[in-house]
Amino acid sequence: MNLASLCRLLALAALWGGSFLFMRIAAPAWGAVPTAFVRVVLGAAGLLALLALVRLRPAFGGKLGAALVLGAINSGVPFLMFALAAQVLPAGYSAILNATTPLMGVVIGALAFGERITPARVGGVLLGMAGVAVLAQAGPVALTAPVVGGIAACLLATACYGLAGFLTRRWITQRGGLDSRLVALGSQWGAVLALAPFALWEAARQPVATWLQAGPTVWGAMLALGLLCTSFAYVLYFRLIADVGPVKALTVTFLIPLFGVAWGWLVLGEVATLAHAAGGVLIALALWLVLWPAASPAPAPTPSAAGR
Template identity: 55%
Template structure:
């Protein structure tokens, strides 16, 4: 892998690893749906501004509505689920659960899209589940209802990412394709439209908006939208162009260490051997799925 691509991959991993820390800061203050809404809203604005600077022609080639629907699956629901999880889980936990995306992509592909379930993929799924179980049972957070609820929210988000890859393949790629930058903007607009009524309902039900005066929460929110969404999308799609659809998926293995690192450095989250053991099991599972066998074509679904 070229040095410049390797550096961009590490930068992208660190950015997406930091997104879980920012959600952990913003969601308790601004609200679950408000955090998810402003992330996609700011991310969409940033991408739209970049496309205007680059003078990209806004021609969705009849795929506008498909882009919006994909956005609800690829960004709207997952971001809301991760913000829910941020109420209960350390940032490092959410980052590690996010790495289950390719595992769930294999199961989804075999169950709904006639993808082959090979022996290596099956072993990879089982190994990944063992990694998740280790983290849940022996991690620094006590096993209780809140931990389980947060874990299920993360896995629901990862399942959405798995579905999104196949939807992009069937609705976009198989229909003649679309400029990936336009697809990125379209998905953020779709997610914004989906989350807007939920955000308004959440704000309406709040007894007070005093928490919205928190400068730290809005700073984290700005980082989520501009850096972890707009900039991260551009980095990821550039890697896709340079390296093809498989190698950029190594970001899935690099995000969890960064998520754990940022949580430990800036949120004083505890790091234990469970993180290492669970991470090694999940990394082994990803290697079996992404490199030992043909990838399940979920390359566009890895944003946390």
């Protein structure tokens, strides 16, 4: 990985780690639904502006419906779940729990999509579960019912991320593919449509005027969450995939918890404890087992391969 790609990787990890900080600022003030809804609206608007800037025509080739449904699964539900968790969990907790996404992918792939599950992946899932348990039991936050609910919300979000990866392959990739920026745009608008009924219901209970009265700190957090951590982060992520491939791009998952805990400690004064370190290390080891490619014997060279 060259220096430019490494800088993009670190910037992406800092942005996605920072998303948990911004949700921790906004969600207690606004509530979970407004936080998630405004985030996807800003994210969709930012991506639409990007497409206009690069003059990319939004031609979905019959895959718009799939992209919209993927948005509900890959953005709408997870963003709402993380916003719910942000009302009760420190930012560092949510960032560490977010790292279970590849583990959820292993379980969902084996149960629903016929994916081969290796002993290393089984070990990774078990280690990841142990990491979550350590964080829950030994962390600085008392294990109350709301905290358990927040942890469950984070795990539901990562399960949605894991499911969306397989559905993207089935609905988009195996049907001829689609420009990743269009997938991102369609998914964000799908999330807007999925969350709109909840936002309308929330607006009936809590008039939108009260959202507009939020202080500059909350609005700054929301703008950063929607434009930086969603729109701009997508641009970095897809550029990283193009430059270094999806497997190396996934190593951002290892760095997000580090930034999430660090931002919470620096900005919000959240306590960083040995439980964060122990839970994070166990989940990092689990990710290594899941993401590390299995060794396979090198194929015999063929004339066509030898000429490359």
